[in-house]
Amino acid sequence: MTSKRPLVLIAATVDSGGGAGITADILSIHDHGAWGLPLVNAVSSQSLKRVAGIENISAAMFSNMLDVALSDWEEISAVKVGLMPDRKTLDIFLTALETKLKGVKVVWDPVLTATAGRLESADLKSNLSRILKVTTIFTPNLPEALELAGWDKARLKQDGVFELGRFFVKMGAKNVIIKGGHLGDSVATADDVFVSERLSFMMRLPKAAGDGAHGGGCALSSALAALLAKDYAPEDAAVLAKAYVYHGILDPDLQSDGGRPPVGHHGLICSLKYFPEIFEEGFPQKAEPFPLCPTQLGLYPVVDSVEWVETLLAMGVRTIQLRIKDKNDPQLAEKIKRSVFLSKTYKARLFIDDHYDLAIAAGAYGVHLGMEDLRTADLEKIRKSGLRLGVSTHGLYEMLKGLQLNPSYIALGHIFPTKSKVMPSKPQGVEKLAHEAALLENVVPTVAIGGIKLHNLADVLSTKVGSVALITGITQSDDPLLTTQKWLNLCKNGGDEI
Numbered sequence: 172m173t174s175k176r177p178l179v180l181i182a183a184t185v186d187s188g189g190g191a192g193i194t195a196d197i198l199s200i201h202d203h204g205a206w207g208l209p210l211v212n213a214v215s216s217q218s219l220k221r222v223a224g225i226e227n228i229s230a231a232m233f234s235n236m237l238d239v240a241l242s243d244w245e246e247i248s249a250v251k252v253g254l255m256p257d258r259k260t261l262d263i264f265l266t267a268l269e270t271k272l273k274g275v276k277v278v279w280d281p282v283l284t285a286t287a288g289r290l291e292s293a294d295l296k297s298n299l300s301r302i303l304k305v306t307t308i309f310t311p312n313l314p315e316a317l318e319l320a321g322w323d324k325a326r327l328k329q330d331g332v333f334e335l336g337r338f339f340v341k342m343g344a345k346n347v348i349i350k351g352g353h354l355g356d357s358v359a360t361a362d363d364v365f366v367s368e369r370l371s372f373m374m375r376l377p378k379a380a381g382d383g384a385h386g387g388g389c390a391l392s393s394a395l396a397a398l399l400a401k402d403y404a405p406e407d408a409a410v411l412a413k414a415y416v417y418h419g420i421l422d423p424d425l426q427s428d429g430g431r432p433p434v435g436h437h438g439l440i441c442s443l444k445y446f447p448e449i450f451e452e453g454f455p456q457k458a459e460p461f462p463l464c465p466t467q468l469g470l471y472p473v474v475d476s477v478e479w480v481e482t483l484l485a486m487g488v489r490t491i492q493l494r495i496k497d498k499n500d501p502q503l504a505e506k507i508k509r510s511v512f513l514s515k516t517y518k519a520r521l522f523i524d525d526h527y528d529l530a531i532a533a534g535a536y537g538v539h540l541g542m543e544d545l546r547t548a549d550l551e552k553i554r555k556s557g558l559r560l561g562v563s564t565h566g567l568y569e570m571l572k573g574l575q576l577n578p579s580y581i582a583l584g585h586i587f588p589t590k591s592k593v594m595p596s597k598p599q600g601v602e603k604l605a606h607e608a609a610l611l612e613n614v615v616p617t618v619a620i621g622g623i624k625l626h627n628l629a630d631v632l633s634t635k636v637g638s639v640a641l642i643t644g645i646t647q648s649d650d651p652l653l654t655t656q657k658w659l660n661l662c663k664n665g666g667d668e669i
């Protein structure tokens with residue numbers, strides 16, 4: 172069997188009310204472009220008001236479903252584990268994750284304290300180490316995290332919720348999202364804390380009126396699994412899944428008189444208004460708006476010499492970047508000055524990569540900074556000097572962080588594999604570029620970069636991205652002048668507006 176959608180295995184419980192459990196999982200997984208294969212662990216009778224009963228599926232039947240899923244279907248791309256009340260099936264499934272499914276991405280929602288009540292996974296605490304070792308994203312709510320870690324409120328107050336997340340990372344989980352991890356200090360907001368070896372941040376959204384929606388935890392974890400199956404980085408999956416659940420809480424699918432309505436399922440999030448605010452330690456939280464630049468920057472070559480700047484400006488390029496990576500180059504200031512002079516002569520927009528002090532001194536049109544540079548750069552100095560600011564981003568998480576700084580444009584990279592730079596992240600591809608460019612349309616100008624060549628340009632231009640940046644598509648071409656002419660003809664013109 173081949174599928175256009177990646178397959179996500181779901182080990183969880185059926186909610187006869189349809190709002191949580193496997194039904195919510197299937198809807199959320201489908202909304203994110205994947206296909207759910209439900210391995211039913213138990214069935215429960217529920218309404219929006221109560222849990223009336225729960226009964227386990229036999230271990231033999233569960234094993235049978237698992238065997239068929241593993242033998243008759245193509246590759247399983249991700250797994251979501253939800254409510255697993257039966258200890259035998261928990262063990263069968265854990266063994267499968269340690270053997271036949273080893274290496275597959277797993278989102279584990281350790282249901283211990285469902286808001287609906289009377290629902291509890293078996294043996295999570297005694298199996299915690301095994302569970303965390305196979306888990307890509309672990310998604311306890313705060314009470315579940317405290318219970319599993321054996322922490323009390325006093326310890327939480329002393330060490331903090333990030334340290335609580337690190338407890339699970341140290342035990343083997345690659346990423347942890349502690350839902351409602353706000354320590355009760357903000358009643359107006361719904362804060363989730365994300366922790367991995369590499370990253371710690373908080374995602375904040377306003378708390379929706381009412382008691383929230385039934386099935387929110389299931390929707391979050393299954394959306395996460397689908398997004399991992401679609402090759403999203405965990406932090407990108409986290410912000411998108413949180414936005415999805417927020418949309419579902421604001422707009423539930425059913426009216427409810429008193430009880431908590433099931434979370435609504437409305438497809439991939441296509442509006443920035445549902446995304447959380449990001450708080451990452453050491454990263455600037457906000458900045459005043461930088462001067463705007465045109466939405467369509469046109470062809471945007473990134474080059475490493477004054478000679479290239481001159482050649483390309485003379486050919487009609489209207490946006491260009493000088494990217495000299497050797498900060499000890501004795502000619503650096505001179506090269507920047509000369510390039511600025513050329514850009515003014517040709518009435519073009521010149522961005523300087525990295526060296527913002529020299530760019531300010533030379534009066535460049537703008538600077539381009541990466542995520543790491545933004546941690547230490549004097550953004551206020553750049554803004555006050557009137558320079559535009561372009562920022563690099565690599566996925567939704569960085570896109571949100573970049574956007575909070577109100578930059579002049581946002582670069583979305585890398586789209587295809589590139590040999591021009593060692594990239595820690597995976598190429599995003601055109602589908603993710605199209606989503607990001609659509610989210611940012613009419614919000615901030617966008618630039619696509621990374622591996623863009625004449626043969627894949629049409630795909631890039633089919634998205635709403637405003638501009639195309641490239642290095643080797645021009646600089647490594649056999650006939651750079653002819654090739655530049657082709658690029659200029661194909662790319663949307665940068666326009667006269669500066």
Ligand SMILES: Cc1ncc(COP(=O)(O)OP(=O)(O)O)c(N)n1
Pocket residue numbers: 473492494524525539540541542544561562563582583584592618620640
């Ligand atoms: C248009 C554009 N996009 C991305 C980059 C990469 O910038 P940065 O993250 O600062 O990395 P380096 O280029 O400095 O290696 C860029 N320069 N231009």
Ligand SMILES: Cc1nc(C(=O)O)sc1CCOP(=O)(O)O
Pocket residue numbers: 473563564565583584585586588589590591592620621622623640641642643644
């Ligand atoms: C400098 C740079 N920054 C990227 C990013 O994704 O931030 S990709 C990249 C290299 C672009 O070169 P080429 O067009 O040869 O692939």
Ligand SMILES: [Mg+2]
Pocket residue numbers: 524525539540541544
């Ligand atoms: Mg840079």
